[in-house]
Amino acid sequence: MTAGRDVHTLPKAHLHLHFTGSMRHGTLLELAARDRIALPDSLVEDWPPQLSAHDEKGWFRFQRLYDVARSVLRTEDDVRRLVREAAEDDVRDGGRWLEIQVDPSGYAARFGGISAFTDLVLDAVAEASRETGLGMAVVIAANRTRHPLDARTLARLAAQYAGRGVVGFGLSNDERRGRTEDFAGAFAIAERAGLLLTPHGGELLGPTSAATCLDALHADRLGHGIRASEDPALLERIATAGVALEVCPVSNVALGVYSDLTSVPLPVLVEAGVQVALGADDPLLFGSRLAGQYATMRAAHELDDATLAELARMSIRASRAPSDVVARTLADIDSWLAAPAPGADAGRMAP
Template sequence: MDVLPKAHLHLHFTGSMRVGTVRDLAAKHGIRLPDALLTDWPPRLAKATDERGWFRFQRLYDAARACVRGEDDMRRIVREAAEDDAAEGSRWLEIQVDPTSYAPFVGGITPALEIVLDEARAVSAAGEVGVGVVVAASRMRHPLEARTLARLAARHAGSDPGDVVGFGLSNDERRGAIADFAPAFRIARRAGLGLVPHGGELLGAQSVMETLEHLDPDRIGHGVRSVEDPQVLDAVAESGVALEVCPGSNVALGVYADRQDVPLRRILDAGVVVALGADDPLLFGSRLADQYATARILGCSDAELAELARGSIAASRAPEDVRAAALRDIDGWLSEPPPMPVDPPS
């Protein structure tokens, strides 16, 4: 699957790190990592649909994030994420970052975002993949902070590599009322940004419906549990909203017991546009190409894999020249696809 051209639209900044990188940064800053990021990697996560499971996931994520302590560290993460994506056939990456997490080490949220944007611009110019940035607010913090981030994102909005291309909402979707974040999303919409909140992973179909109704998104991160209500699934399809489906994440977090249970086929059969994503490879142990290999295990043909790749391009904010080249090369891949592995990495 490494040679199938595609876009990667669901990748978190800290969670994109190579496990070797987080270990290097921990050693550099004298930080002790949990065993789950050392000898027991990838972590065996408890079921995150309950509070204890989510706490374990969040604790590990926070431990990794604590290792990112300055400009050099941040630039390394962007650069390596782009390299890893390019190696897996990605032509366009939208990496999601909450700059408040790194602001204390670089002088504020504006410098934190500008470092990420500057490195995204540099790696896009030098490499094989273009990188846009999604600024994400957290549901764990007050909605007024989301408005501050939306205004910051709006100041850097654009459509070229190294620009802010979207605005998201992440973290535990059981926290906060989705409607309270609508003003922040209106700010982002007025700036021309793509609206890409999370919803419908830890909570069921109603979470997806509320996201549609209150935030008017272009894409929804995850959204897989829309299948639990046929009317909601139909509403997603009719809206034209794309779902960023992350099978490895769904299984690792216990949303589904096995990758065979991930309802990718039902979502596709409903006519929903899907962009596969890796979410947090550092914690889930699988990257973008693994998600496409899982789609094969779920019964997707070569033509359907190509359609998934096209969906990722269509749902992206990639520049027109990147889109056109990727779509042309997807057609080329489909005319002579390479043999697929029988079973992808878990």
């Protein structure tokens, strides 16, 4: 069997990447040292941290680490650096389009309010896109541990920026908290603005959570959604509706949703005809970036290059990238697959 083609050169879109979670580990350490911010050992010597989300205590620890990391962002230059480095990392991993997800309310106190921070992020995204050549857009996400009225405020903010760099509206944090149905009003605001609707669901709570996101929030894509694999009827519904799942294998295992990478049911989704976009979620906490998701799934499920190429095609088709970016990326994926695999020529040589 010949070696597979390099997944780093496979053109792809990245549709599930959280803002602070995209930070480079080295940048976290540097910014913390600059302002003498004490970091827990799990973000320094013991990085990446050992995590679990089996119960609220485990999720609280995960969220606490995320909040500590967010605290090192003190200046506008810090924000611009984070966005630029996230873009550089995606380009290095074969990224052609990135939709980065952010909850402006988590940064508003330090950066002049949610509108001012959104302006800063969008300007940083435009700048990073020009510098790296990566197509980029923003998904504004509400926090399900906060009041649904706060989500409506963020939905109105997202609607205000629709067509000006913001392409979607999401709902993140522990899906075991709050009632998904209570956020329907916020998603209705985003839906009227023509935004992509992409709430988290179907990971910690299973297939019922994913179905609720479809029914109550009219999800166009599902953040995670991986445990829809447990309900064949739901899988068929998702496949028929063309709802894409933003699957993040390494974070699924790190948080204890699955015991190991071979248990992540990616083949079940693909065989059911579900659109899948592999994502890195929070590389800062999970230690793996975009290309790593393709590499781990290739190894865990013995995926051939044709399957990897189709996963990449699904990622760009599920995005809100402009049509010219989609067409160019699809053509380049075909070229990647058409190129000889490493060792292919040697394997055909006569003895």
